Amino acid sequence: MENAAGRRVAVIDGPNLNLLGNREVRVYGTQTYAQIKAELQERAKSLGLELSHAQSNHEGEIIARIQALPAEGVAWLVINPGAYTHTSIAIRDALLAAQTPAIEVHLSNPYAREPFRHVSTISDIVKGRIMGLGVWGYILALEYIAGKVQNKKKKEDMP
Ligand code: DQA
Numbered sequence: 810m811e812n813a814a815g816r817r818v819a820v821i822d823g824p825n826l827n828l829l830g831n832r833e834v835r836v837y838g839t840q841t842y843a844q845i846k847a848e849l850q851e852r853a854k855s856l857g858l859e860l861s862h863a864q865s866n867h868e869g870e871i872i873a874r875i876q877a878l879p880a881e882g883v884a885w886l887v888i889n890p891g892a893y894t895h896t897s898i899a900i901r902d903a904l905l906a907a908q909t910p911a912i913e914v915h916l917s918n919p920y921a922r923e924p925f926r927h928v929s930t931i932s933d934i935v936k937g938r939i940m941g942l943g944v945w946g947y948i949l950a951l952e953y954i955a956g957k958v959q960n961k962k963k964k965e966d967m968p
Contacts, residue, residue, distance in 0.1 A: 823891030856955035
């Protein structure tokens with residue numbers, strides 16, 4: 810029987826992402842956070858993934874969510890830590906402790922923005938990073954994960 814845990818994916822979004830649709834629309838687009846969540850749920854379902862979605866404006870809450878991942882049997886994490894990307898050693902430490910493979914997503918391209926956004930405290934410990942592609946970043950991350958799950962079943966190799 811297929812292992813449900815292998816298909817379990819968590820999306821964790823950091824501060825101010827709940828404001829999407831109203832926030833700096835020229836940078837982040839007009840789609841609201843509720844619309845994005847609904848779209849990702851739909852995509853995950855069609856890819857055969859089980860998706861949980863969390864957003865918090867509080868660093869400690871994000872850390873608590875990351876800490877809970879192993880016990881929840883989450884196989885993959887898609888994380889956009891928002892501005893904490895550039896500052897949080899605590900989120901980095903939580904990811905190192907959880908050991909859940911993670912994909913870092915940014916709606917905007919931080920390298921095309923202010924220099925303080927060029928630094929990420931997690932870039933070297935994530936499996937990969939997708940940035941500048943808007944909501945497609947999350948969708949592509951889900952597609953990659955679904956591909957990995959498939960390949961595992963087929964016992965094929967994929968980086
Ligand atoms: C962001 C980029 C960060 O620099 C910014 O602080 C955010 C969103 C992005 O998705 O493009 O809040 O992570």
